Amino acid sequence: MKRELLGVIDATTYHDDLEDLLTHRSLAALPFAGRYRIIDFVLSNMVNSGIRSVAIFPKMQYRSLMDHLGSGKNWDLNRKRDGLFFFPSPIVDFDGNKIGSFENFAANLDFFYRSTQEYAIITNCNTVFNMNFRPILDWHSRSGCDITEIHHKDGGSMEMYLIKTSLLIKLIETRNETGYTCMNDVVNDLQNLYSVCHYEYDGYAVMIDSIENYFSTSMNLLQSEVWQQLFPKDQPIFTKVKDEPPTKHVKGSEVRNSMIANGCVINGSVENSIISRGVKIGKGAVIKNCIIMQKCQIEENCYLDSVILDKDVKVEAGTHLSGTAQSPFVIRKGTQQGALMNS
Known part of the structure; x- marks a missing residue:
């Protein structure tokens, strides 16, 4: 049977250095490249990887994000079975810069219980990249690792984790006993009981976390080689369609x-x-x-x-x-x- 992936996007991230652009929106909904939003990249990557069930966990100022994504139609996620799910965080006081908050997931644990996908990919919402997650799943299953953390070729975590859905549920359920509050805690604990592997991604990827790198990443799009890496024809980046006249x-x-x-x-x-x-x-x-x-x-x-x-x-x-x-x-x-x- 074909292994299936569940998509989990943590959209709670907030960076003070982006405050001027996040007064009325979440980071996931930050406009980018003229017609896209930052979340379009990771969401499109999931869809292009064959993922048909995606859960988005926003925290604050998410009206703009929900307006942009709607029912998920533009990503072919408006379906009777599976599809696109929003789970706004009921918890106000938690660190939104720790990806994969177990307390946040616990408030919606029924969703994970009902999911039929064997594996889950947990990601941040603010990375500009174009990646197919299917080869990573194949690599993960062959490696025998419990958790695979995706790293960039330049070093450092991309804050993306592949894990069996059953193990994710266990980590959520036992969070009070283990003291693990998020995926970061698990992979960074040298004494954890799980085998953690690193998968190196060698493509173009930038995590948007400041005005300076938002500006520089945007300007880099004007270089044809960068544009071609982010928007290849065989892995399109989808966004909300608007019928407007030509310029x-x-x-x-x-x-x-x-x-x-x-x-x-x-x-x-x-x-x-x-x-x-x-x-x-x-x-x-x-x-x-x-x-x-x-x-x-x-x-x-x-x-x-x-x-x-x-x-x-x-x-x-x-x-x-x-x-x-x-x-x-x-x-x-x-x-x-x-x-x-x-x-």
Whole structure:
């Protein structure tokens, strides 16, 4: 019988260094690459690996995440049997940076009891990568290990764990006796009773945990070799489908080495930037090395360099904003930024 995998995505992660972008959303729902969200990568990887049952465990500010994923239709997870499941954490006070909280899982233990999949893959929600988990399952079953922790070729854990579902249930049930609070605790305990193996992944992978590496990872997408590793044709990254018109490039506008999503109106100059859906850029505006999120409005004669505009930001005519690659200038969602405010 074919071995089946259960997908478990821990979406409780929060990093203080991303606070400006997480005021109204969870990290899993952070926009990326113009039309995606961070969670799209791990969720699509699971679907491409043949996983048909995925449980997502969010903590706070998860309305945006649920709106994005909906019933799971865009990932072929809106099914009568198995499918996509949301289990918001009933526990407010726990460390969201420890992947695979047993206390969090325990509140939904019935889900694991009912699952028919022999194995489970437990992952974080904030890694940008493209991986098929099936070869890892084959490697794990041949190795005879109890737990396989996925490591990146550059060293260090990717905070992803493959384990038998029955053993996961046991770890959850015995958490008070063992003192293990999460998967991290188990694999890092040198005296644990389980054999822990490491599987090395040699592909492109970045864990988003700060504004700086969110910005740099986004800018790396403009390199064709990185794009090809993340978006191969045989393993697509799925996302929420939105029916919008093509972007309009007004006569006199200029776009170089940039990604432009649907529904935009470009009057000005865009260079080395990522522009999300529905953005309007006015005449004479210059946008360089920027991430502009959905439905932002940049009026005439603005100059933006190394700037991140969150959704629904309006930048008034003549405004000049500049940051650096190490410290991009961030404007929070729904803010109105005016020239007089920066003079």
